[in-house]
Amino acid sequence: MEIRELRAFVVVAEEGGVSAAARRLHLSQSALSQVVQSLERQLGVQLLTRSHSGTTPTPAGELLVRRARAILADHDKAVAELSALGDSGSVVAGSIRVGVPLELPLDVLPSALAELRAAHPATQVEVRHASSAGQVAALENGELDLALVRYRPVGDRFDAMLVVREPIGVLLDARHSESLAKPSGVPLDRLAGMNWLAFPRSDAPPWYDEVAAILRTHGLVDQVSAAGGDPPVTAEVKFAAVRAGRSFTLAPPGWATTLPEGIRWHPIEGNPIVRRTWAIWPATSRQRDLATLVAAFQLPNGGG
Structure with missing residues (x-):
């Protein structure tokens, strides 16, 4: 068992459910569920009773919560005391x-x-x-x-x-969205003839070159929109270029819920572009x- 697994389980027990605990820990529910399942596999016991109203610790889970709190308290105290000591043995703030x-x-x-x-x-x-x-x-x-x-x-x-890792999608105006998107996403080759509103190459040259190479292998033009030069490409610049209907830009899935009227986000078919x-x-x-x-x-x- 790892310290972070114990810490996560205690939060689940305190919150009475994976959903609330995930929000508190800033994790996805599926990731947190995997942590709990990993603990149950390691220990060979059921730790939580799950119902439509949330979760409650089993007797084994209650025992683990008590032991985990003691372990975490000792761990955090020891780490804090040791980490506060500099090479000379005096307390320093990091x-x-x-x-x-x-x-x-x-x-x-x-x-x-x-x-x-x-x-x-x-x-x-x-x-x-x-x-x-x-x-x-x-x-x-x-x-x-x-x-x-x-x-x-x-x-x-x-x-x-x-x-x-983030599978990168594409932002399109509503008209192109209707004509180019498939249920599985937008095939990259369907964007041929449109300009790529790129981020500045100077921001991350290897990442820019990787994206540009993938676009070229799908028959997209080398020419990028003017806004893809050295100045930062803000959200407002992206939206304005995409609305004009001649450009597309790439964006992670998080953009899908924050778009203005007339702009759509779609996954790219096959997820050929993954940002790390x-x-x-x-x-x-x-x-x-x-x-x-x-x-x-x-x-x-x-x-x-």
Whole structure:
């Protein structure tokens, strides 16, 4: 059993249901259910009684909640005391500077920060929004401690962990949406003749080149819309270009519920474009609270 599994189970017991616990932990319900099922498999007992009104711990579940709370209290106290000691043995307050890209899935960072706060309550976290390339440069210059980026840098100067995968879809105006979309999604080759409103290549060159190569293999034109140059491509710019009916843009599934009138999001048939977000940090880092934050990203988040 892992500490994060015990912590998640205690929250389920306290909330009386997976749905409420998932909201509190910033996890998907399916991911949290998998954690509970994993515990039940490891222990060989049923931990929860499930009904239409929620869940209640079985006798075995109640015992685990009591034991888990004691374990978590001892664990958090020990980690906090040890992590607060510097090399000289004096108490020091830590800080972590985290870089974040645009369009990071909402459940990725909050759940990891919650685990960090539980283990290292004195650690201060500063979040900075920047392009992937900008974050890599900041890491190299010692201006960031952790970066969440769209590509894994080559070489051994950084350690890295894949945090989340997102199948990328397409935004179209309503007219093109009706004529191009199939029940399974929009086939990429049906977008031939339209301009790709691209994000700036300077944001994440390897990720841009990967997307451009996939589009070319499906017969799409190399020419991108003018707004895909160096300036940031905001949501307003994307919507305006798509409304004009001559361009399409790529977007993750989260955009599907926040679109203005006349614009539709569709999956791309076969999910040929998958956006990856990597956590990267200096390979030489020995910062304990940073290690805790990195480990917290391994919690199930529905896509990682």
